[in-house]
Amino acid sequence: xxxxxxxxxxxxxxxxxxxxxxxxxxxxxxxxxxxxxxxxxxxxxxxxxxxxxxxxxxxxxxxxxxxxxxxxxxxxxxxxxxxxxxxxxxxxxxxxxxxxxxxxxxxxxxxxxxxxxxxxxxxxxxxxxxxxxxxxxxxxxxxxxxxxxxxxxxxxxxxxxxxxxxxxxxxxxxxxxxxxxxxxxxxxxxxxxxxxxxxxxxxxxxxxxxxxxxxxxxxxxxxxxxxxxxxxxxxxxxxxxxxxxxxxxxxxxxxxxxxxxxxxxxxxxxxxxxxxxxxxxxxxxxxxxxxxxxxxxxxxxxxxxxxxxxxxxxxxxxxxxxxxxxxxxxxxxxxxxxxxxxxxxxxxxxxxxxxxxxxxxxxxxxxxxxxxxxxxxxxxxxxxxxxxxxxxxxxxxxxxxxxxxxxxxxxxxxxxxxxxxxxxxxxxxxxxxxxxxxxxxxxxxxxxxxxxxxxxxxxxxxxxxxxxxxxxxxxxxxxxxxxxxxxxxxxxxxxxxxxxxxxxxxxxxxxxxxxxxxxxxxxxxxxxxxxxxxx
Numbered sequence: 001x002x003x004x005x006x007x008x009x010x011x012x013x014x015x016x017x018x019x020x021x022x023x024x025x026x027x028x029x030x031x032x033x034x035x036x037x038x039x040x041x042x043x044x045x046x047x048x049x050x051x052x053x054x055x056x057x058x059x060x061x062x063x064x065x066x067x068x069x070x071x072x073x074x075x076x077x078x079x080x081x082x083x084x085x086x087x088x089x090x091x092x093x094x095x096x097x098x099x100x101x102x103x104x105x106x107x108x109x110x111x112x113x114x115x116x117x118x119x120x121x122x123x124x125x126x127x128x129x130x131x132x133x134x135x136x137x138x139x140x141x142x143x144x145x146x147x148x149x150x151x152x153x154x155x156x157x158x159x160x161x162x163x164x165x166x167x168x169x170x171x172x173x174x175x176x177x178x179x180x181x182x183x184x185x186x187x188x189x190x191x192x193x194x195x196x197x198x199x200x201x202x203x204x205x206x207x208x209x210x211x212x213x214x215x216x217x218x219x220x221x222x223x224x225x226x227x228x229x230x231x232x233x234x235x236x237x238x239x240x241x242x243x244x245x246x247x248x249x250x251x252x253x254x255x256x257x258x259x260x261x262x263x264x265x266x267x268x269x270x271x272x273x274x275x276x277x278x279x280x281x282x283x284x285x286x287x288x289x290x291x292x293x294x295x296x297x298x299x300x301x302x303x304x305x306x307x308x309x310x311x312x313x314x315x316x317x318x319x320x321x322x323x324x325x326x327x328x329x330x331x332x333x334x335x336x337x338x339x340x341x342x343x344x345x346x347x348x349x350x351x352x353x354x355x356x357x358x359x360x361x362x363x364x365x366x367x368x369x370x371x372x373x374x375x376x377x378x379x380x381x382x383x384x385x386x387x388x389x390x391x392x393x394x395x396x397x398x399x400x401x402x403x404x405x406x407x408x409x410x411x412x413x414x415x416x417x418x419x420x421x422x423x424x425x426x427x428x429x430x431x432x433x434x435x436x437x438x439x440x441x442x443x444x445x446x447x448x449x450x451x452x453x454x455x456x457x458x459x460x461x462x463x464x465x466x467x468x469x470x471x472x473x474x475x476x477x478x479x480x481x482x483x484x485x486x487x488x489x490x491x492x493x494x495x496x497x498x499x500x501x502x503x504x505x506x507x508x509x510x511x512x513x514x515x516x517x518x519x520x521x522x523x524x525x526x527x528x529x530x531x532x533x534x535x
Contacts, residue, residue, distance in 0.1 A: 005061055012054040018082055019046045022089040039089070042152060046092050049153065053080050053094070074098030075187060078157070083108060083137070088152065091141070095156045096187065100126055107133060119170075124177065128169065128184050135164040136189065162189040166196035177201065179210045192216055199223070206230050212237030223247040232256035239263060245270075252276040259283040266290040273297055277305040287311055289518065294340070295319040307332040313518045318364070320344040322372070330357060337516040338362035342389065345372025351380040358382070361519045364389040368408045368430075386515050387523060389530075395421075403513060404428075404523070406530070411435065415442045422446055426505060428454040428533060436464050444478045451481055452505050454533065456494040468495050505534040 023043045027036060056078050064072045077098040083091045103126045106118035122130060140154045156162055185191055195218040208231050215237055233256055241261055245268040253274050265287050279302045288309055294316045303326035312333050318340045324347055336357050342364045351374055360382050365374045368391040377396035387404045394412040401423050408430040424447055444450060468488055476484045481499045488495040500508055506524045523530050
């Protein structure tokens with residue numbers, strides 16, 4: 001198939017006709033002399049540019065007319081097209097890339113569903129152009145909105161003048177993307193400002209050194225709904241990358257995929273589909289302080305998966321299906337301050353497993369929705385631990401300087417059960433409704449620092465609600481501090497006794513707890529945090 005001269009002639013004739021028609025429509029709305037002169041000036045400038053580019057296109061055609069369409073390089077082909085606008089003649093776009101009819105229809109359409117239909121028909125080249133032009137034109141249109149610019153010509157021919165900070169490539173059936181597909185970025189924008197990338201693909205196959213030409217990326221977000229393959233060293237060259245988020249469907253996280261990213265601080269695989277964390281899955285990452293692999297269906301973790309993460313402070317493995325944990329899997333994490341293993345175990349491990357994490361301040365090991373278990377909680381010995389979330393039928397006899405304890409499934413009640421936890425300031429007890437009458441003031445006699453207690457039930461019937469209401473004063477006396485208040489929240493099946501202003505438990509944590517800033521953010525953040533439960 002060859003490019004036809006007739007196609008070029010028809011395109012530019014139609015473009016000039018559209019400009020003329022739009023100008024006449026505008027004059028019908030306002031026929032004043034000033035408006036007529038303004039519109040004639042715009043028409044003259046538009047037609048001058050269109051005729052000039054048309055002549056250049058005819059010259060180009062003579063050079064390539066014997067080539068098949070696929071052999072023609074359209075990326076040094078000066079072109080122009082019109083974008084309609086309300087109550088305006090439209091914006092004339094000048095660009096050094098040929099813009100296909102399908103891409104023009106996509107860019108011109110104001111209707112989202114219609115736009116989406118055109119988007120799904122675009123080639124790889126046009127998909128990338130579409131995403132770039134969406135961002136560039138949005139920036140340029142804002143200039144016309146806030147500045148007095150009369151000619152409405154948007155000139156995109158100089159990449160240095162086209163500045164965008166983010167690049168979003170959405171899902172349009174793009175099964176793979178290669179580094180050579182990204183050359184358009186260099187020729188269309190000043191990439192030094194392009195620091196945020198969002199790639200949403202049907203299938204991800206990223207080759208080695210895929211991003212090597214884009215070292216200014218600070219944030220990279222990759223989402224792939226279907227099976228994916230990231231080749232080793234595919235992230236090479238991202239020397240300034242700080243935040244990496246991947247929604248990924250792959251059976252194993254192998255060595256050398258996330259290596260040598262010397263400024264990376266956070267890695268997120270939330271709700272990906274990864275079964276195995278392989279040997280040296282995270283290597284040569286000297287600044288990584290956060291790894292979040294929550295809800296990713298992990299079953300196996302190699303013994304040295306985390307061995308090279310000397311700066312890691314927060315590891316989230318919650319909501320997985322771990323069948324075994326090697327004894328030394330956390331041995332290299334000397335700076336780890338927060339570890340979340342809630343509902344991730346289908347195997348039993350002993351609490352002493354964590355005792356080598358000497359800087360740990362936050363530990364969540366509640367397995368109330370998984371068959372796994374952390375046993376012998378009495379043996380937990382972590383001198384810096386301040387926050388603990390467990391499921392246990394009884395209060396363990398551990399010697400810890402906890403400030404916050406969340407205990408789920410409590411069934412055994414003794415008067416002195418909290419005596420070893422005199423440093424507690426916040427306590428959350430999750431229990432069955434049938435144990436409501438077992439809650440006694442005597443349990444809290446030696447807890448002088450306690451300022452906030454939450455009792456959360458699996459359900460609360462009318463009788464239980466009335467019982468709580470009739471015993472407000474009794475429950476308020478659980479706290480030794482003045483100004484204690486009781487708040488019954490029926491919708492959450494809980495009541496709390498607190499000396500804090502309403503919904504200020506989290507504010508207390510942020511301002512008063514003497515723990516690492518990452519630990520505070522883990523406790524207080526909205527997703528997987530404890531803000532709703534504590535407040």
